[in-house]
Amino acid sequence: MGINAPGLLGGVWRHYRLSREVDRPAQKWTPEKLHATFVKHGCAIVRQAVAPLILNMTFDAIRAAYAKTDDVHVYSDAIKNESGGALSGYELVDTPLLRRFLSLVYADQSWRQYNITARRISGIDQNTSWQKPLDLHLDSEFHAFNFTTNFWIPFQECGIDCPSMQLVPIDYLTTRTYCGFTGEPLIQGEQWNRGYFNREAFEIDSVIARFGSRCFLRPVLRPGDLIISSNWILHGSYRTAAMRKGRSSVEVRFIGDKRDPGPSIAGCKFTPYDLIPKVRPRRARSAKLAARLRAGRRILLQPLLSLLFGRT
Secondary structure, three states, X not given: OOOOOOOHHHHHHHHHHHHHHHEEEHHHOOHHHHXXXXXXXXXXXXXXXXXXXXXXXXXXXHHHHHOOOOOOEEEHHHHHHHOOOOOOOHHHHOOHHHHHHHHHHOOOOOEEEXXXXXXXXXXXXXXXXXXXXXXXXXXXXXXXXXXXXXXXXXXXXXXXXXXXXXXXXXXXXXXXXXXXXXXXXXOOOOOOOHHHOOHHHHOHHHHHHHHOOOOOEOOOEOOOOEEEEEOOOOEEEEOOOOOOOOEEEEEEEEEXXXXXXXXXXXXXXXXXXHOOOOOOOHHHHHXXXXXXXXXXXXXXXXXXXXXXXXXX
């Protein structure tokens, strides 16, 4: 059994509960709760985390940089150049909540700013100069294995009429095991780090077979929202036929000097199959519901019986 309980209603309920656990406004998160959720599920969504002024200024710099390049990405240096040195991209996540969160993630090790990468994903009607939606992948296929925290920030509403992100919200150790990572190459001659992973693990059908048909988290996001993930979570672009417009976003990454996050993770029990309390068996649920209905009838009928027969 995967993340989802058997049955349509069970899967919907568990997905709803998971979404509520990982998705909150910034003011509803504490650094400790955000860290615990990130450790348990491999990701978290923080609503209205980015100040509108910084978001808009950064987007202006990125658009100006794209006007001068054919590259599919814009990096921190270009943002600095277009903003006259006022911005680098890291200002987007420079808040007390996120600074303290990062200090918890990297509690026993040195860590630093890693990179800033902006990209544009095409919608159904978008021209070919924008990137096509990205297949499921791990950032560790292309970046260092050391634990990297990624803040994914869209510049417009996404998930309805323009592409969003999809993630498999399980802890990083389970993800490593599922993808066949041992620290040694499985296939020789692959580009980047791709030879370290079982290629079949990145197929949608394989993911669903392992974790269930409702294992994907596909949030609708607005400007100012962000997703926190790592280089050890399965994710990719999410685009449907209704998403006709393109989407611009930026990724802000920090990296530690170890492959694992801080020591507080050692006490966590990774249980990807009980992320949400399991749905009770049908028969047990039916019996409990029937008992509640009988009790409800007694409560409702008691005043009437007292009136008619003078008894309680």
